[in-house]
Amino acid sequence: MRRRRAFRRGMLGRLTRSRIAWTVGLIGSALVAATFHPGTETTESVVLAEDLAADGPYDDATKKKPAEKKLIDPIERNGPIFVDWPRPQAALLISGEQLGYLEPCGCAGLDNQKGGLQRRHTLVKQLGDRGWPLALVDLGGQVRRYGPQAVIKFRTAIGALSEIGYHAVGFGPQDLRLPTDELVGVAVNLPDGRSLYVSANVGLFSLDSGFVEPTRVVTVGGRRIGITCVLGAAEKAKINNQDLEITDPAEALRKVVPALDEKSDVMILLSHADPRESRKLARQFPEFDIIVTAGGADEPPNMPEKINAGETLLVEVGHKGMYVAVIGLYDDKETPWRYQRVPLDHRFDDSAEMQQMMVRYQKELETIGFDSLGLAGSPHPSGRSFVGSAACGECHTEAAAVFKKTPHAHATATLVKLDPPRQFDPECLSCHATGWEPQKYFPFKSGFRGMETTAHLRANGCENCHGPGSRHVAAEEGDTDVDDEGLERRRNAMRIRLVEGEAEGKLPDGVVGRVSTMCMQCHDMDNSPDFDFAKYWPDVRHIGKE
Amino acid sequence: MKTSAVVFSSILVGATIGFGSSAVELGWFGSSQNIEQLLSVSRDARQPDLAPAGAPQPRTVVDRPEYDFGSMDRGTKKTHEFVFTNEGDAPLKLVAGDTTCKCTLSKLAEDEIPPGGLAMVTLEWMAKAQGIDFRQTATILTNDPVSPRVQLTVTGWIVNAMRIEPMDFVYSSILAGTEKTAEVRLLSFTQDDFHILNHRFLRADTAKFFEISEQNIPSDELQAFQAKAGKLLRLTVKPGLPIGSFEQELEFTTNVVDKDAYVIPIRGRILGELSIVGSGWSRDRGILSLGTVDSDQGKRAQLAVYVRGEHARGIEITIGKVWPPTLQVTLGEHKEIKGGRVVRVPLTIEIPRGTPPMIHMGSQQGGLEKGGLGEIILKTNHPQTHDLRIRVRFAVGT
Numbered sequence: 048m049r050r051r052r053a054f055r056r057g058m059l060g061r062l063t064r065s066r067i068a069w070t071v072g073l074i075g076s077a078l079v080a081a082t083f084h085p086g087t088e089t090t091e092s093v094v095l096a097e098d099l100a101a102d103g104p105y106d107d108a109t110k111k112k113p114a115e116k117k118l119i120d121p122i123e124r125n126g127p128i129f130v131d132w133p134r135p136q137a138a139l140l141i142s143g144e145q146l147g148y149l150e151p152c153g154c155a156g157l158d159n160q161k162g163g164l165q166r167r168h169t170l171v172k173q174l175g176d177r178g179w180p181l182a183l184v185d186l187g188g189q190v191r192r193y194g195p196q197a198v199i200k201f202r203t204a205i206g207a208l209s210e211i212g213y214h215a216v217g218f219g220p221q222d223l224r225l226p227t228d229e230l231v232g233v234a235v236n237l238p239d240g241r242s243l244y245v246s247a248n249v250g251l252f253s254l255d256s257g258f259v260e261p262t263r264v265v266t267v268g269g270r271r272i273g274i275t276c277v278l279g280a281a282e283k284a285k286i287n288n289q290d291l292e293i294t295d296p297a298e299a300l301r302k303v304v305p306a307l308d309e310k311s312d313v314m315i316l317l318s319h320a321d322p323r324e325s326r327k328l329a330r331q332f333p334e335f336d337i338i339v340t341a342g343g344a345d346e347p348p349n350m351p352e353k354i355n356a357g358e359t360l361l362v363e364v365g366h367k368g369m370y371v372a373v374i375g376l377y378d379d380k381e382t383p384w385r386y387q388r389v390p391l392d393h394r395f396d397d398s399a400e401m402q403q404m405m406v407r408y409q410k411e412l413e414t415i416g417f418d419s420l421g422l423a424g425s426p427h428p429s430g431r432s433f434v435g436s437a438a439c440g441e442c443h444t445e446a447a448a449v450f451k452k453t454p455h456a457h458a459t460a461t462l463v464k465l466d467p468p469r470q471f472d473p474e475c476l477s478c479h480a481t482g483w484e485p486q487k488y489f490p491f492k493s494g495f496r497g498m499e500t501t502a503h504l505r506a507n508g509c510e511n512c513h514g515p516g517s518r519h520v521a522a523e524e525g526d527t528d529v530d531d532e533g534l535e536r537r538r539n540a541m542r543i544r545l546v547e548g549e550a551e552g553k554l555p556d557g558v559v560g561r562v563s564t565m566c567m568q569c570h571d572m573d574n575s576p577d578f579d580f581a582k583y584w585p586d587v588r589h590i591g592k593e
Numbered sequence: 594m595k596t597s598a599v600v601f602s603s604i605l606v607g608a609t610i611g612f613g614s615s616a617v618e619l620g621w622f623g624s625s626q627n628i629e630q631l632l633s634v635s636r637d638a639r640q641p642d643l644a645p646a647g648a649p650q651p652r653t654v655v656d657r658p659e660y661d662f663g664s665m666d667r668g669t670k671k672t673h674e675f676v677f678t679n680e681g682d683a684p685l686k687l688v689a690g691d692t693t694c695k696c697t698l699s700k701l702a703e704d705e706i707p708p709g710g711l712a713m714v715t716l717e718w719m720a721k722a723q724g725i726d727f728r729q730t731a732t733i734l735t736n737d738p739v740s741p742r743v744q745l746t747v748t749g750w751i752v753n754a755m756r757i758e759p760m761d762f763v764y765s766s767i768l769a770g771t772e773k774t775a776e777v778r779l780l781s782f783t784q785d786d787f788h789i790l791n792h793r794f795l796r797a798d799t800a801k802f803f804e805i806s807e808q809n810i811p812s813d814e815l816q817a818f819q820a821k822a823g824k825l826l827r828l829t830v831k832p833g834l835p836i837g838s839f840e841q842e843l844e845f846t847t848n849v850v851d852k853d854a855y856v857i858p859i860r861g862r863i864l865g866e867l868s869i870v871g872s873g874w875s876r877d878r879g880i881l882s883l884g885t886v887d888s889d890q891g892k893r894a895q896l897a898v899y900v901r902g903e904h905a906r907g908i909e910i911t912i913g914k915v916w917p918p919t920l921q922v923t924l925g926e927h928k929e930i931k932g933g934r935v936v937r938v939p940l941t942i943e944i945p946r947g948t949p950p951m952i953h954m955g956s957q958q959g960g961l962e963k964g965g966l967g968e969i970i971l972k973t974n975h976p977q978t979h980d981l982r983i984r985v986r987f988a989v990g991t
Contacts, residue, residue, distance in 0.1 A: 099882075106850060121689075123639075123690065123691055124691040125691075126732065126744070142704075162961055193761070193763045193860050194838070194860060195838070195875070199872075202872060220759075223765075224763045225763050225765065225864060226765055226766060226870065227766070228868065228870040228897065228899045228937070229870050231870075231897070231937065232870050232871050232872075232895070232896075232897055235897075235939075236871075236872075236895045252930040252931045252933045252935055253932070256930045256931070268670065284776075285759045286765070287762075287763060287764055287775045288765035288766060289765075289773075289936070290765065290766055291769075291990075296786070342726070343726055343728075344726040344727050344728035344748065344818060345727070345728070346727075346728045346729070346730065348728065348746075349730075349744060349746070383716045385866070410884065411872070411873065413884075414873065414882045414883070414884035415873065415875060415882050416882070418877075418878060419875030419877065419878050419880065420836050421840065421877065425796070428795075435792065487858070532855060556668060556670055558668065559668060572721065
């Protein structure tokens with residue numbers, strides 16, 4: 048099948064030159080590695096400690112001095128990459144299912160996390176600097192949620208992909224739940240005026256509206272890469288948007304594949320479907336050399352799956368933008384392609400351009416404000432209001448002393464000191480201030496609104512676990528008329544108790560304690576992957592009034 | 594020139610060229626087993642010294658380096674023993690390397706395997722990831738030059754007592770005055786006899802605009818999800834909600850006992866026949882936020898007016914009022930979409946470079962009408978919507 052089959056056949060090529068370079072270059076690589084090695088440094092935990100006073104009402108006299116932490120070595124953790132790779136004739140860099148993670152997933156320490164557009168851009172620049180001809184494609188799935196912040200995030204992500212130099216971007220179902228006019232607005236406002244969207248079976252408003260191209264051919268390194276994308280049939284059921292035209296993926300492919308085949312040396316299908324449906328498409332359309340599938344686990348496999356007797360590669364890219372896949376194409380009969388799963392860990396510096404993009408993103412959140420983000424706040428189901436941890440500390444002095452020693456006490460100030468600051472970002476604030484719903488990124492009406500306007504609600508305060516304290520405080524301070532029974536009832540409403548065995552970590556498998564469940568609203572797998580209640584509890588252990 | 598000098602020069606030039614080429618081609622990536630060895634010496638004290646060339650070699654063989662745990666209940670642990678065999682002629686040294694952050698590599702029972710011997714390496718994982726499918730890996734470092742890093746992988750999927758698919762009701766757009774229905778599936782993985790005990794809408798003020806119904810999910814569909822039972826919830830949004838975004842929450846309890854109550858978010862948007870979209874525009878508040886603008890830079894916002902329905906094709910839009918006059922407003926060419934049922938009109942609003950300092954941030958500080966906000970009014974020939982008002986929040990500084 049013309050040149051495209053060179054992908055499979057290959058020719059003997061650059062091997063000899065590569066081996067010479069490899070042999071003599073050992074020293075160079077060792078030097079580069081030695082230079083790169085970051086050694087032992089302190090991390091953000093030091094900054095956290097410095098923030099303690101900034102979140103007042105507490106002073107920093109009792110703050111806990113953080114232990115110095117050795118940075119995780121990315122190559123020890125995630126392994127070397129591109130081992131034995133000569134420079135490819137052309138290379139495909141494949142990403143997808145970023146799911147809203149513009150930055151590395153979670154906040155468990157940057158050296159412990161993977162992902163982020165800043166690192167991805169650095170990888171692309173480094174490959175480009177080394178003369179690798181690159182085709183950049185993204186499966187889609189830029190966002191996970193719905194609402195004004197998701198729209199801003201989608202716009203930011205597509206703008207970033209354009210700036211990085213992507214050639215084609217598909218759609219995930221979450222993208223297509225956003226208002227269609229917003230999706231169009233993003234497409235037509237890109238700097239060169241050319242939409243990045245490619246899909247054979249999704250049209251914004253209609254298939255012929257012109258905002259989405261069914262296929263695209265990109266020539267890199269002399270190879271014509273034919274690209275198309277489909278949204279899986281099962282994914283369509285997740286979308287309820289009358290301003291879209293979505294057709295059956297197989298039918299759509301039948302229409303575009305013959306022409307694309309004529310124009311391409313290598314064909315790639317971005318299949319936003321689960322692996323089962325993608326495999327089925329692979330069997331139906333063996334013309335594709337590479338099929339990139341959605342779904343699967345967060346961490347993609349080390350190597351692609353071979354289907355159609357090894358003629359088609361099924362590639363997973365995982366979730367949250369933690370990895371990208373790179374496929375090198377060679378004129379080499381023995382090795383026509385090489386595959387590398389690239390962990391976007393901190394071996395890659397942040398690119399200045401993407402860092403500026405994050406600054407603009409945070410600035411837009413600040414400018415537009417909570418009300419315009421649809422975050423006016425809802426009443427707390429208890430009917431009570433948040434009063435702030437200082438009010439709690441007036442009576443619960445010993446518990447407050449414990450609280451002061453923990454990072455919870457300066458959680459909001461931590462956001463202020465980040466670059467760019469994040470105190471206007473609901474997705475951060477929901478665990479870094481008092482009076483928000485952690486997993487819904489939504490404030491209660493009496494919750495934190497701003498560093499100055501609600502200074503008493505800075506920090507991840509007592510009431511995030513114990514509930515709003517207004518009635519309890521009013522009763523204790525004699526501001527409301529309650530008898531002893533009412534007083535006790537209000538105290539009881541604030542109490543949460545460990546279940547037997549919870550503090551010792553001796554609950555049966557599959558059972559999570561009541562307090563642990565509360566903690567895990569924020570100490571989730573993204574933000575606190577090593578969270579272990581029994582280990583953490585001694586540092587925060589407190590009893591109402593001792 | 595003496596022969597020795599020529600030879601020396603050739604070596605020097607060759608080494609320099611080779612070094613440069615290598616740095617370009619291989620760079621920081623780490624590159625081959627030999628590169629790996631150098632990296633290991635300089636970077637990872639745990640890596641055993643690789644067996645030297647020419648000496649007897651160990652040879653690592655792992656029986657199935659990837660293992661599928663299959664289904665796991667959330668919060669439970671499973672372990673697997675990987676079998677390492679040394680099919681070489683020298684002792685094989687094993688050292689535990691790193692793992693992905695969510696699994697545990699046990700202390701190695703044996704850290705050296707004699708030729709022909711074998712050893713077990715145990716990987717433990719607790720099913721607490723957020724997703725359904727999981728893949729976790731651990732690395733074993735060896736002194737085998739062919740396999741200095743061996744990656745062990747466990748895969749599987751996590752079973753919750755119940756799953757909500759998708760996790761929310763989203764209505765991307767509902768034309769004002771019409772109703773729309775969306776579906777969510779509740780899937781039970783533990784109870785054959787699964788039913789909803791009760792439900793309520795948490796936001797009482799708009800609850801009357803939502804209507805819910807349920808039906809059993811057919812068995813063939815359940816099999817596709819590998820679920821034991823399930824309910825299909827159909828939620829209809831009835832006419833009457835105001836134009837703009839809406840939010841609601843559906844709380845319900847079931848006879849699945851792992852949680853007191855479940856809450857499904859409900860979100861969407863009611864559209865009028867005319868709407869504006871673009872960066873910085875809040876459709877709910879009718880405000881375009883441009884923030885603080887440097888006079889030397891100026892700022893431009895690219896918006897668009899969308900017109901839907903029977904009046905779309907014949908729509909005419911003109912610029913009415915612009916305040917302050919320094920704002921430059923431009924309407925672009927109409928584009929008909931969906932056979933003329935939707936029309937898109939580009940709208941550009943610009944604060945030109947060199948605009949003198951001014952404040953229009955929504956307070957009285959600016960001393961201008963509408964509390965200091967700027968204002969643009971677009972005139973239309975739509976029979977119901979004669980004016981489209983855009984309030985503009987910005988400040989210009991130097």
